Amino acid sequence: MRIYNIAAIPGDGIGTEVISAGLEVLDALAARDGAFRIQATHFDWGADRYLAKGAMMPADGLDQIKPFDAIFFGSAGDPRVPDHVTLWGLRLAICQPFDQYANVRPARILPGVTSPLRGVAPGDLDWVIVRENSEGEYAGAGGRVHQGHAHEVGMDVAVFTRAGVERVQRFALDLARSRPRKHLTLVTKSNAQRHGMVMWDAIFEQVKGDYPDVTTDKVLVDAMTVRMVLKPQTLDTIVATNLHADVLSDLAAALTGSLGLAPTANLNPERKFPSMFEPIHGSAFDIIGQGIANPIGAFWSASMMLEHLGEAQAAATLMTAIEQVTGAGRVRPRDLGGQATTHEVTEAVIAAIGGANA
Numbered sequence: 001m002r003i004y005n006i007a008a009i010p011g012d013g014i015g016t017e018v019i020s021a022g023l024e025v026l027d028a029l030a031a032r033d034g035a036f037r038i039q040a041t042h043f044d045w046g047a048d049r050y051l052a053k054g055a056m057m058p059a060d061g062l063d064q065i066k067p068f069d070a071i072f073f074g075s076a077g078d079p080r081v082p083d084h085v086t087l088w089g090l091r092l093a094i095c096q097p098f099d100q101y102a103n104v105r106p107a108r109i110l111p112g113v114t115s116p117l118r119g120v121a122p123g124d125l126d127w128v129i130v131r132e133n134s135e136g137e138y139a140g141a142g143g144r145v146h147q148g149h150a151h152e153v154g155m156d157v158a159v160f161t162r163a164g165v166e167r168v169q170r171f172a173l174d175l176a177r178s179r180p181r182k183h184l185t186l187v188t189k190s191n192a193q194r195h196g197m198v199m200w201d202a203i204f205e206q207v208k209g210d211y212p213d214v215t216t217d218k219v220l221v222d223a224m225t226v227r228m229v230l231k232p233q234t235l236d237t238i239v240a241t242n243l244h245a246d247v248l249s250d251l252a253a254a255l256t257g258s259l260g261l262a263p264t265a266n267l268n269p270e271r272k273f274p275s276m277f278e279p280i281h282g283s284a285f286d287i288i289g290q291g292i293a294n295p296i297g298a299f300w301s302a303s304m305m306l307e308h309l310g311e312a313q314a315a316a317t318l319m320t321a322i323e324q325v326t327g328a329g330r331v332r333p334r335d336l337g338g339q340a341t342t343h344e345v346t347e348a349v350i351a352a353i354g355g356a357n358a
């Protein structure tokens with residue numbers, strides 16, 4: 001029996017709802033497979049802990065989760081606590097020290113789901129966005145000076161390092177190479193940002209030479225929003241900085257039907273630290289506690305986690321089960337225009353797993 005130790009950190013808001021649904025689905029997959037087991041340890045870190053104890057996670061939190069095979073994460077964010085406190089206190093407090101520098105965000109239209117783009121069907125939009133996840137605009141460098149005075153200053157300094165840029169671009173080139181179209185689009189803003197972004201472009205020109213079988217192109221981030229909407233078929237694998245890819249991947253999720261569907265993997269490709277898998281969405285304050293959050297983004301993230309753990313068969317079974325449920329259209333969550341609750345979608349996916357052929 002292969003046993004995977006998973007640190008489950010549901011966090012805040014609907015994170016708690018979709019992660020418990022995701023763990024149910026993982027158990028169903030393990031039961032069907034029979035050869036592996038998911039051993040989840042629950043960490044109650046988040047805004048409730050912050051309000052009770054003054055910190056989102058304990059001081060030795062990273063030591064506690066470092067031995068795990070992977071982290072299954074919900075969301076950090078609560079209406080009672082400022083967003084930068086929750087995000088830096090939990091999600092970024094894990095991503096950065098664990099050097100999860102490659103954030104992988106697949107976006108494609110699932111069967112039975114209608115894109116808001118007119119005439120765009122499954123197959124017309126099949127992307128993977130690779131987000132630099134350790135530095136850039138979210139490096140955390142900067143400060144506030146003269147706080148509260150009229151001449152107050154606030155600075156966020158974007159930090160680009162040659163090593164950081166090269167490793168994520170190589171990761172994206174490798175990923176592009178593994179996909180049928182072997183095409184990578186570099187997103188930049190080197191017309192306006194003439195230091196770090198010009199270096200970002202120059203390093204790409206150098207490293208892409210090692211990948212003669214991958215075709216590439218380069219787009220300014222503002223033009224990229226237009227291309228994503230008007231010519232989705234022209235894109236395949238995409239690499240962008242931390243901020244750019246953050247914004248573009250929410251757009252990508254919306255274009256595939258809903259933010260509630262979108263998954264992500266925060267990878268430490270060298271496996272020196274555990275990688276973290278989470279739906280792209282946040283705590284969704286407007287629907288907390290109603291039991292109506294779409295859990296599919298969490299399920300798809302669980303599939304990426306299984307893939308990372310080496311359980312490719314179970315990962316594929318889960319994607320097939322998700323696609324059967326969206327394709328059949330009988331059990332449709334509210335963000336996709338239906339009436340189904342989180343529980344009903346979860347039961348439908350578990351039933352599809354049970355009925356799947358080996």
Ligand code: NAD
Pocket residue numbers: 014018074075076077078083086087091259260261278279280281282283284285286287292293294295297335
């Ligand atoms: P959000 O993703 O929480 O919500 C945006 C909109 O999408 C809301 O209308 C919400 O109801 C809807 N939505 C999101 N996920 C859904 C789902 N699974 N099913 C149905 N509808 C869904 O983004 P926001 O409102 O910008 O952020 C809310 C809080 O979450 C903030 O505190 C923010 O900092 C935090 N956040 C955390 C993460 C993270 O931890 N990875 C990511 C994004 C936002």
Ligand code: MN
Pocket residue numbers: 246247250
């Ligand atoms: Mn985001």
